[in-house]
Amino acid sequence: MAFDPTWVYAISFMDLFAVSLSIPLLSTHLRSLGASHMLIGFSSSLYAGAQLISGPIIGSWSDRKGRQMVLLTSLIICVISYVFLGMLKSLVVVLVIRLILGIFKHIQVLTRTIVADQIPSEEQSRVSGRLTALSSAGFIIGPVIGGHLAELENGFTYLCYLTALLFALNIAMTYLFLPDCPKAQLPDETETIREKKKCASFKEEMICAVRDLADIDWAMYWDIFALKFLMGISQAIFFSNYFLNVQETYNVSPKWTGYTISFQGIVGASAGLLAGWVDQKLYKNDLSFRQRNLHGFIIMAVAYTGLLFSPTLFLFMLWTIPLRASCAILRIVGTDMILKRGSATQRGSLVGTGNSISNIARLVAPLLAGFMGDLYGTNTSALLSTIISVLGIILLLTTKQHTPPVRTKAH
Structure with missing residues (x-):
């Protein structure tokens, strides 16, 4: 299947649009559950800290396993997480979900890497610019819609379900239109790619992914x-x-x-x-x-x-x-x-x-x-x-x- 960047644009836009529906209202939701200002700040730091640690590992895993599979895994975890975030009204649950999302939600990183894999270098600035523009558009529209829906009774719950639905649509688009296309290989990379296929189980893949990071200059x-x-x-x-x-x-x-x-x-x-x-x-x-x-x-x-x-x-x-x-x-x-x-x-x-x-x-x-x-x-x-x-x-x-x-x- 020929690569069409339109689907990457759509997935990237849908990702930030979905997140911007509910995340700006998360602090208000936490306050309604009895959270202090310090705990609200801790939830943000927890997410950022998880992203900090997991980002290189998830990226390395996608180098090894393929972008589509890792992107699908990330999206499936997002769907499940937001369903539970809407269903369960518990501070502990919210913090655990924020931690899980921080570890696995690297959709923007993966879409940008897909563009780098498939687009010639002389066109990457143009395509990356469009990707940035369309993903930013999600944050223009999302907070407005989220603000109106939040005024309904149990509005945050409905927003979480809607967010999960949008991630489910992203799963469908990723599976149908973003298969791992053949990538250009440099002459000195053939052996490296062959070596990367030796790790089979999930645990071995994670260990190998971390080990690969040490090989980078x-x-x-x-x-x-x-x-x-x-x-x-x-x-x-x-x-x-x-x-x-x-x-x-x-x-x-x-x-x-x-x-x-x-x-x-x-x-x-x-x-x-x-x-x-x-x-x-x-x-x-x-x-x-x-x-x-x-x-x-x-x-x-x-x-x-x-x-x-x-x-x-x-x-x-x-x-x-x-x-x-x-x-x-x-x-x-x-x-x-x-x-x-x-x-x-x-x-x-x-x-x-x-x-x-x-x-x-x-x-x-x-x-x-x-x-x-x-x-x-x-x-x-x-x-x-x-x-x-x-x-x-x-x-x-x-x-x-x-x-x-x-x-x-x-x-």
Whole structure:
């Protein structure tokens, strides 16, 4: 079967659309079950911590077992988890489900790796941009629908069931339209692929997947992961107490705060769609990705500075345009750097590790933002994000950038 990226777009969109229906309301659900603010924060950290540890392992497992099988496993576990999340009203159950989802829910990582397997390198920026745009669109629509359904009696339960149904649709699409197509093999990778087929049982596969991670030359990727961390933590700090900051600073209702998030989602989706065009028009000769990263971090730093000093909500929203656009493009650039620098047999491991780096940022950011907010006020988040963006600029200006060999997909 010929590979059609449309199905990857659909699965990625459905994933984030499904999650955005219920996850924004999870803290309210936990409060209704008697959870403290600390326990609510712990549930978020539990998920991020599980993602952090499991990301490289799941990615390595997909290198070994095949993307479709691992993606199907992830989706089946998501369906079961959300059904139980809607059925059982227990704090312990919620925490256990968050842990299970954190371990296995790596759908975005797997879809991006599938794109890397099947799309020629010269077209990956364009396809990755569309993938980012369409998956971001899920977060534009989902919270609005979820907010309305949540007002019904037992609304959270219905949202969990609807989320499970959407994941079930993703199972059908994955099974029918995303079989593991033949991948391009480099001459020096034949023996590696043969060796990877020796592990048979699930336990052996997990052990082998962890062992494969030790075979990667991680020193080759430190600069990519450092930049991903700096971008991730600057974003996570800024958005960690976003609702509270906007409402206190500009005296607006939660409804209007939600609209500001949807607007930023639209900007991010639009930037993703334009990423391929920007790549071809402005950065065709930027083989090391240095210029793209440098320009992106400069725009981020300027945008955070503008947000810090915005006296009105209108100016605040204007500054979010360059911020969300630069973040969307930097996310795509980071993935492209990993894929073009790494081996085809290690893509899942590398993309999974990149996702884990983002989860480290999400673990650290709420603690740092909360601590600084208590000391210096709610507007500190934009200042911290500005400083971290400047660190990214300094890193790019002071380190030698690696230029990867150009690899094209064989047909």
